[in-house]
Amino acid sequence: MTDVDIQLKVNGTVRRATVPPRLVLADFLRVNCGLTGTHLGCEHGVCGACTILLDGEAVRACLVFAVQADGSEITTIEGIAAPDGALSPVQAAFRDHHGLQCGFCTPGFVISATALLQENPAPTDEEIREGLSGNLCRCTGYQGILNAVRAAADPGTD
């Protein structure tokens, strides 16, 4: 099967590669780019661990072939903090409100919450729950995650 040349921008860096068409974007990011912060859980679009931003929108990196992302701009969890390493408001809130336990699902939750708050900066609890319903936490630490996103939306409510 014929490999395909692609070029995309990942966290601001241009990446060129020749990839098999069946390589999903999540594997491209982890294996070809060495960005292992994007986690793979179910690999068929259910768990949300591999959520990334593709041209600014949250998507499942296991449900996009790398060849489909040719020409696009990707932000992974490694690109969420400021260049000087300062945590983003969502990341800081996850730390402050115990929004993680084992940490496996955390990159996906942080990306989903970041996209959610970009679209809706002041969500209700119901909207936060709905926005996070596409991410699974098998430690079941959902209350801490909910508290973190609520705090990130409105830092004054601590």
Add this chain to the structure above:
Amino acid sequence: MKPAPFEYHAPAGLEEAVGLLAELGDEAKALAGGQSLIPMLALRLAVFDHLVDLRRVAGLRGIERRDGSLWIGAGTTQAAIQRSAEVAEAVPLLARATPLIGHFQIRSRGTIGGSIAHADAAAEYPAVALALGAEFEAMSPRGGRTIPAAEFFTGMWTTALADDELLTGIRFPVRPARSGYAIEEFARRHGDFALAGAAVAVELDGPRIRRCGIGLFGLGPTALRAAAAEAELAGADPAGVDAEEVGRLAVSALESVPADLHGSAGYRKRVGAAMVARAWQRAVQEAGDD
């Protein structure tokens, strides 16, 4: 890499795309947003030697009024439909159904044409298209044709589209005055496939019902119209109609209702009747208030 190897094609035009599909036959599959196809490939429920990616094909995206209908390009994402003020105004049932599809991370890639051409029995858009009497525009090397929603869904994951035919756009009737719309579904969690659901459109003419469309999902091998209930309601005075009776009638003729560990066929039928009754009540109320 979990999917089986395949050859990738990314044609730039519609003619090239349908030409590829014609040449490659049933070894090829069109790839739109991939939110149903890629999981099926990952689980190897489906294997294709060729995927024809539609992302570069011009003219497959957009939302615009055309000849009194609202035309939506097949490649338009569910996220774009959810954000569209035009859709909310002209086709409220479509706007209300969209947030029920998967999760927002799915809707940012998933397309309306993909949902309809994939024709999952539990998907919302096919039932919405049936309830509204939408029309589908399809293109093949033989030319274009229009397929009414009522003739499109032929069986499990099966549609009236030929192997070399692409769904290019959907035409929805623009909401007339004194009409009401509702969609109700029961799912175990938000974003899960519904166990059963119903989309209802009601148009009033004076005190009587001019047209009632009822689309059912999760209740058969594909999306279905509740034709007997629709016929019974046309011309009726909604004040004299019992909502629970509408629900019972809508599911009465169903054959081959799915059954799995989440619910027996009998349970799904009862839930389906309740979803129809609820959607009917809300749609009629909205039509009367309009």
